[in-house]
Amino acid sequence: MSSTKPTRLDPTMTAPWTWPEPLADMPGGERNLLHRTAWSDPANPLRVQLRPWYSDPPPSGTERVDVFLDEDESNIIGFREWTLPMAEDDYYVPIGADKLPEGRHTLSFIMTNYLDVPARSFPFTVTVDKTPPVLAGDSKLIFPSEVLPPNKLTARYLEMNGDEVKADLPLYTDPRPWDQITWYLGATPGTQDQGGVIELDDRNYADPVVVTIPGDLIRNRGDGWRYVWYQAQDRAGNQSLRSEPVELSVDATPIPRTLPPSKVKEANGGASGGVLSPLDAVNGVTVTIPTEAVIYDGEGVFVQWAEAGTVGAFRTDVPNPAGSRDYKIPNDKIAQHLGKTIPVNYEVFEPGIALPHKSNNYSLRVEELSGLPTIQCDKVTGGRLVLGDIAQGGYASFTLQRWTFMAIDQYLTIEVRGVDSGNQLVRIPVLTESPVPEVAQVIPAGRISKTDLQRFKIGGALEVRVSVSFDTKQTWKSFPMLTPTLVA
Structure with missing residues (x-):
């Protein structure tokens, strides 16, 4: 601020606050503690939020807010200037992590209005903790x-x-x-x-x-x-x-109880693990408990497919056929594990004993799915996408052929990439984490406007990138790209 402005103002304006907000106060804990994710991401600095100070639109002009620390008006840690009127969602000042010292501090601001008249806010207290716990020099757990x-x-x-x-x-x-x-x-x-x-x-x-x-x-x-x-x-x-x-x-395996790993009939491998081709699992798979497993009459058995509570996990106590040691895993519990290694095990419940006897894990590697379709575009012919074939205000539409394990609980992300006339990367989202609309031979997969296509370089190659998530957006699998050349 200018040296001609007051060095100390009485607070009259509403105190600021932060976004993200501090953690809820806990007994014995620091007051208004900021989680490190609130300030540690350089791309998303902490925001000091301000309550709008106009109820009616102000005259034209510029205004400035200086955020300062610990009642010291000269210790400015961030500022912004605006041209009036200000948007309602624009009342904030970003603060970089390097401007936030560790410890308990107050945040205040001075707003200098379009008449060059300053006003000071009441303070807002926050606590910043940047120091991780330091373990003992000999940090090993001390076992008996x-x-x-x-x-x-x-x-x-x-x-x-x-x-x-x-x-x-x-x-x-x-x-x-x-x-x-x-x-x-x-x-x-x-x-x-x-x-x-x-x-x-x-x-x-x-x-x-x-x-x-x-x-x-x-x-x-x-x-x-x-x-x-x-x-x-x-x-x-x-x-x-x-x-x-x-x-x-x-x-720690109890004796004489013997519970060796289960098997997956459709997988190739050894006693404790195997590899499953997804094409061998389109109708589901069968988990078999080996005959060496000691299970007595009257005991209950549960087969656990993948870690309990994870996406695509399945648990069953129904043998198929009845009386056998085979347990069916449905085909809608396969795709979530593509490219992953999952545990397969079973538990034996002994009457009168609360804790079950658990088998050793069978480690199953599910291979990636091959044969995913290439996205198609109604305006691409002979490897070329002709802008002149699209009416002004029109669109190029995309479709996808059905793929193995296709289901409506899956998600699609589609993006068109290329460069502009200055050879700068341009990325146009078509679908972003969008649910698969239906299970059909061909499904609609979004569209891109002629206006967006005109952002790309004529004569340049486009990349239409498609990825699908089988596991509720935890991982994504790429489809083959469509790579037409954009022509006028």
């Missing part, structure tokens, strides 16, 4: 010595210790209320198989943390060498480094 190599974590140990194993977490630097400890248990030192989350509240945050690993989770993750590690995250979303993993030799 009897379960560490050269000994094993055995079924007998679990039976004698409440069907669980406990590990102490070394004290890390400055634990605070609502920190979260996420721990992992799996077959590799860097496993991403989450075991659980421990949240510290405002009473126990300074107490020693104990990680309790239940026996059913240990058995579900299978026998052999397993690794346990953890990571701390504070309420603002700052994550510590990973702890060093602890190596365990697990032999």
Whole structure:
């Protein structure tokens, strides 16, 4: 601001606020704490939001807002100037992460109106936390010595210790209320198989943390060498480094219960895993429990296809045919797993026992689907899209042939790419995460206007890119591209 303006103004304007808004205050936690995602993305800086100050349209002119920190009008961390009138959704000032120091601060602003008269707002308090938790120098979880190599974590140990194993977490630097400890248990030192989350509240945050690993989770993750590690995250979303993993030799399968992995009849592979061609699964697949599995009369059996709770998971206790050990997985539970590796297992429920006996996992790799169709355009002939064939104000329309596993719970994204006359990339969205409208031999796939096509370079090649999501937008598969040449 100009040095001729006042150095201290009495607040008269409504306090600003932020978008994204601070986290809800928690007992023992920081006031108006900003999650790190609110300010850490350079492409989406924190917004200091302003309440509009005109009820009627103002005269023409320009106005300026200077946002300052901690009651110091000279400590300006962001500003904007507008030409009146201002749009209702334009009352904000972006603030870069480098302008937000760590700690508890107040945000205020001075609005200088079109008459060059300044007015100051009341303050808004926020807390910025940029420091992640720091783990102990020796960060490994502390397990009972009897379960560490050269000994094993055995079924007998679990039976004698409440069907669980406990590990102490070394004290890390400055634990605070609502920190979260996420721990992992799996077959590799860097496993991403989450075991659980421990949240510290405002009473126990300074107490020693104990990680309790239940026996059913240990058995579900299978026998052999397993690794346990953890990571701390504070309420603002700052994550510590990973702890060093602890190596365990697990032999927790109950004896004499034997529950070897199931099989997928249509897959090729060995005893514990296989590869499934989707073209062999158009009518679904059959999961078979091996004859070696010890299942007694009166026990219930459930087959689990993929991780429970994930897209495309399926669980059944109905053998087909009745009395067999075959379980049918319907064809609408296949496409969600294309290009992925999923677990297939089964559980045996013993009467009077709350926890089931779980089989070892069968790891199934589902191959990618081949033969996806190339999108078609009604204005493309002989590899050329002729602008002159499209009436002014008209469109070029796209269609897609039916593909294997096509279903209305899938989504399409279609985009036309090319360059303009200055060889700059131009991208025109046709469909964006749009549901498949129907299952038919040919479906409509959007259209592009002549006006949009005229943005591309004449004589240049266009790319009509199509992708489909079989798993509710988690992953996308590409169709072959249509690549016509644009001519006048």
